[in-house]
Structures are given as C-alpha cells and as structure tokens.
Amino acid sequence: MTETADLTATEALAAIRAGRLTAATYAEACLDRIAAREPEINAFAWFDPAQARHAAAAARPGPLAGMPIGVKDVLETADLPTQHGSPAWSGYRPRSDAACVAAARAAGAFVMGKTVTTEFATRHPGPTANPANPAHTPGGSSSGSAAGVGAGFFPIAFGTQTAGSIVRPAAFCGVVGFKPSYGTLHRAGMKVMSESLDTIGVMARSLADCALAMSAMSGLDFGAPDAKVPRAPRLALVMGPSADQAAPETVALMERAAEACRRAGATVTPVTLPGVFAEAYAAHPYVMNMESAEALGWELAHARAQISEVLRERMDWGRAQPVSKLIDGRAAFAAARAAFPAAIEGFDAVLCPSAPGEAPKGLAWTGDPAFNTLWTLLHGPCVTVPAGRGPNGLPLGVQLAGRIGDDAAVLSWAAWVKAALG
Template identity: 65%
Template sequence: MTDPATLSAAEAARRIRDGRLSATALTEALLDRIATREPGIRAFVHLDPALALRQAEAVDRAAKAGRVGPLAGLAFGVKDVLDTADQPSQYGSPIWAGHRPRTDAACVALARRAGAVILGKTVTTEFATRHPGPTANPHNPGHTPGGSSSGSAAGAAAGFFHAGFGTQTAGSIIRPAAYCGAVGFKPSFGTLHRAGMKVMSESLDTIGIITRSVGDAAFAMAGLTGGDYGDPEARPGRAPRLGLCWGPTAEQAAPETREAIERVAAAAARAGAEIVPIEMPEPVAAGLAAHALVMNGESADALAWELDHAPALLSPGLRERMEWGRDQPRAAKEAGRAAFATARAAVASVMADVDAILTPSAPGEAPEGLGWTGDPAFNSLWTLLHLPCVTVPVGTGARGLPLGAQIVTAFGRDGEALAWAEWVRQAAVA
C-alpha cells in the first residue's frame, strides 16, 4: 500500500475527495514522518499533533457531508511571521514570545477555507531577516537550510507537508528552497494578501510557497486563489525562448553554480529551447543598488515599536541595520523606491522578448554551519522587480548538496513561470 505521506498534493486531494483516503489517515502519516525526522531538522517552532488531527477530523466530517474544498486534507506549514489564531505567532523574536493572535493571516485563512490542515508553525529567522533559527538542512544537518523561510524549506524538502508558506523580501523563498532541493515559488507581487503578516518592507515583501514539486505548487496556488495555474507537468506544445541572464551579481556565482546553469541551458537547447543571452539595462542595476536602503529603511519603520521599547532583545546585527535604516533621509528612501519603479519599466521590454529567464537560484550550495543563511545575490533583483520566480532542483554540487535553477517570467505570468520551470527541470534531468 502506498504511504499516504508520499502522495502528490493533487493525488492526495483526489483520494480524499473520492473517499479513498481520509484526511486523518493522511495527517497521521505525515506526523509519523515528522516524529522520525524532525529531531534532526527542527523545521517547526510550534507543532501540536493533537490540534492537527482535530483539524483533519473536521475535514473528514465535512467531506462526509459533501463539503470538500480544493485543498481538503492537505497539510500546510506556516512560516512564523504569518499569524495563526490557534497557534503562537512569535516572528522569530523573544520580544513576541508566547504571542497569540486572535485571527489568521489572510493566506492562512484562505488555506483553511479550502480545507487545508495547518500542521504547525515553521521556523523563521528573526523577523524574517538574517539572524538564524535552529533549523538544519535535511540533506546535511551541518549546513544551513537558508533563510528566512528556513523551516518551510526544510520541512517541504523532508516531506513534512504539501506546502509551506514562505515570505521573500530579498531571497527568502527561492534561496532556501534551492539549498534544500525543494521547489520555491515567489508569485507576482501582491498575489497573496499580506494581512496578518509581520510586514517588514512594504515595497518588497511577498508571500509564496515551498513544495516538493512544481505540480504541488501549482495545485496549492490554485486552491488558495481560485486562479488557473495550469498543469505544469503537461508538457507545452512548443519549446520556450529562454533568456540566459547572470545579472549584475554574475561574479558571485560559484563554479558549481556556473557549471550547473550552463549545463541546464545546454540541456534545454537540446530539448528544443532557444537560448539567448540577456544583459539587463542600466536602470535595473540602479534599482538593485537601492535594494538595501529601501529594505532596511522600511524595515526600521516596521520595527519602530521594537526599536523604541525592546532594543536589547533585538540581535546586534538587526539592531545595527535598523538603526542605520532609521537614520536614512526620507528623500533617499523615496529615491530608492523611484529607482525600483524605473527598473520595472526598463525590464518590461526585456521580458517581452523571451518566454522566461533562466538564472541562478543562489550563489552555490548551502553554506556550512547554521550561523549564516547565505547570500540573496541572485534573488533581490527579481524581488524588487515584482516578477514571479520559481526555483527547481537541477542536481548537486561538489559537496553533494542541492543546486537550483531559477525561472523568471513577466509580471502576472505566474502560471507560465511554473510551466516553464517544470519544462526546464524535465530537460535538465532527462
């Protein structure tokens, strides 16, 4: 008999809808897997198996009454910068220890409405910034899983849940997903509402998901939003025109990443893709240069209460960056946001010439140790451009850790981003 924990999101939902699998049995199988592997991974900051089972039982009762949502019985992990009414929301900070919101974040509410089981809260770095939590990479516990969506990436890769909510201000969905060998999807800016999120940067923060496969990501997003994300595993009728782009941070690509992306491009070409080198226009580099100023300036505003009332409970690095951001002139932050807008306008013509861009997901393999979550060098640009991004696993590096390739499409072309990412993944592993 197939272990329910190994089923894809679509297949698990289909079996629950058809009465061939109960949400309770699925949740029990996932909890068994968690009990075995969680001590070495530490993906969760809060996990209540009894609460998860009560949710699953409620799904089963609803199913018997003919009320089956599109995500009925599927398990979600929730990054702990997103509020949950029935579980603590502590934002990776001792300042908020024990905090119990009265309401769910909007994306969590949508998941529940669709029938999902909120399995637990996943580890985030401090306020989704840099200071890491205890989560380890499931492929090698001596290496970081990346951040800030550390627990969602590690948990998805370990098969603890069908989808983990993540957030991205610089590279906090794509990079950890790549490090953990999972699929990370950062939708077009604003796709998932940020109500109930501990927002840091109004201009940048984007909610997305991390899953085991591209198909799972598309299925989960369709269930959350009611949108049509297609079937990425159904091969398109033509090969794509892919722009190979190293971007302004090209020199930061490690040799294994450069080799991997060149290998993927060659495989895509053999499968019929047209590969065209892409150079970003100068305004795009200018936008990237403003990223840190806008991010830290807006984050300092977001953490105004914490800075004023509990500065000693902030990590030294975060406090220093927030004080720096607080001290930046208003005009400088406005100029940075204007640079973002100019960059978005400039990139539109580039995106109009290709189906998708192929670019690295991270500089290299996951760094050794748990004290640093890695560099968002290949992510910040796409975040400020508000474009949909997908990372897919395309092999391993010299240390045997996963490497990812990132696919980026034009704003609003989220379904195409998923479809071309799966096309590229299949070409790379053929």
C-alpha cells in the first residue's frame, strides 16, 4: 500500500475530493517524512515546519488546492529567504514572489520550503544527498527539488534548467522531470544566469502531476498524459553529439527501451542529426558561461571572495572570451532551432538518454549534462521518466524531447513509453 506521503498530487487530490483524505492530513504526512529523512537528505535550504503548517492552512481553493510544493532557491518567495545557494546572498528576503511561485499559490498550492540549489544554479554543489542512496549525488542544479520529490517531502517542485538541471537530477532520483518549452513559465523573480537558456519547469512523481501543475500555473492545456492515445508513436532514437559519453548501463537502457517500444507497436528509428546540431552543442558552454558572467556582474565586483573558486574560474573564463563567441553561439543555437523540425519530420518525438549513467558517487559533483544541453538550447519540451535501475541499484531514466510548443504531446508520448517499459 502506498504511504500517504508517497501519493502523487493527482492521487492525493482525488482522495481529498472523494473524502478519503484531507489536505491537512496529506500535509502532515509530508511533514512527518521530512522529520524522518531530512537530516540525511538535506533537501532544504530553508524549512520551518510551523511556517509550512501556516501556509497549508492558508492555501487558496484551486486546481492545486492544499498541495505542498518545493521551491528551488533561485526563485523568490515573499515569506521565505531566497539565497541562491550563495553566502553572498545569505539572509536575503525578497518583497514578492517569483511569477511562477505566485501562480502556484494562486492555484492553491503552498510552499513547503526552499530547496537546495547549486551555487547560482551552476556548479558548486550543496549538501543534498540522493534519496535512493545518500552516498550518491542527487544531481544538480535542482538538487533539493529532485531529492525532495523522490523522498516524499512534497509531490511537486520547481526546477530550473540551463544545461540539464531538471532532467538529470530527476533521472538520478527516480522521479519525473519536465522542462517545458522555453518561456512557458515567466522568469520574473528568478535569478537568471543565461538569458538564452534558463527555463523554469517542474519535478513530480508522475507525468499527470507535471501536466496538472503546468496547466494550473500557465493557463495552457498540457493535456492528460495518462489518457489512451489513438495509436503508437513514431520515435526518433537520438543519442546525439555526446553519444560516446553514454555509460554501458545507458547504452543497454536505450536498446531495451527501443525494443520495448517496438514490441508495443511503436516505430523506433535511429536518427543521426546533421552537423548544425553538433555546432550548437559545442557553442553551449560559451553562451552559458558568458551570459552567466554578465548576470553575476555585481557579485564578481562586490562579493568575489564569497563566490566559489570553481565558479570564479568559469566566470573569469567567460569574461575572457571575445564577444564574437557569444554572438556566434547564439547564431548557432538559432540555426539548430530552425533545422530541428525538418530533422525529425515524420516523427512524433525524440527518444534519448536522460543522463550518461547512474548518479555518481559522492556529493562533490552533480554529474554531466552531456545528454541535456542540446535539448535545452533547442527550446522545446523535454521530460525524463523513471526506467528501472542501473548496476549499482540507482535509478535510470529515459528522455522524450519534442518541437517547441509540443509540450502536451511530449508528455503524452512519455506516458506511452513509460507504460511500454513496464
């Protein structure tokens, strides 16, 4: 029997509507789980049980009524500190909520707490551990959000993605991670690092929860991923420009996933993308780091000693590059976006890895976003779904990606693939 704290938001809301559960009981179950596991997981950058209970009691009616959410600590909250994973912002109290947080509250959700992010959602990791095995990283930069969903602290959490910061940690923690089309959720009140890349998305324990949350916050229709589709999908199997970085467990996973989808009736065709995509992929570090160095102009000038050595090195590298690299990189991104619809013409979605392999051991490194950066810079939706375990017993995921605006379809095909995998 599923414990109350492990219910998805969709399941909890259905039980509340049917009178089998109350929102208060669900919140207390999550709080009990936090009390039991947070000392080991360290998912929160800021958490106050009394404040969470008060927020739960004050939650508004709406499609997310009474649902606890985790808010990544690069998104502003009016009633909780927002510290960006950096001592330079220690104790900072915004006056207002980020636009996405305001939208979640307006839909009836309440903020359980602020979740750990790597420093400015970039490199230097926080203390969060993987709930599947605390000796391993949960991934990053949305570390606390992924770990919190995986541990049963809240059913839905915000993540942000510049390279692979939603999809990779979700895969590592065995949950669903959804990066919508670029710009779907407004970035007002977010500590934006890369103007060309940063995208706000969600993590949850089901695809239906992702669709529910995104629909409730955006006013758009993200569909019903669990609804039966009229036919099997046509999938392009793409390993991409980082194919040689796939660990043996990922190579085996993609072969297994492709075969399972074919047995269930899908067409799965290996596709090699044209060179324009490799060029965009190669440009990603320049655009990301050069734009991030611009974003951290104040911190580099006035709080340099409070920035980690690894981030200072990357920002100094970004500042040292000629501006032509940024211009050319943005142009390479635009060229790849323009070429993408033709590259997957005739296919419903792309089937690809979520990460190179299992979550690395230790907490000093959050893993490589090699299988995420291309899909981020293309600005289309991508989602990871749990797909079994690797050789060390840690979660693995497979990723579905699609064209800009195909968000509902990608969620629906992801649900089909997840069912085919069993």
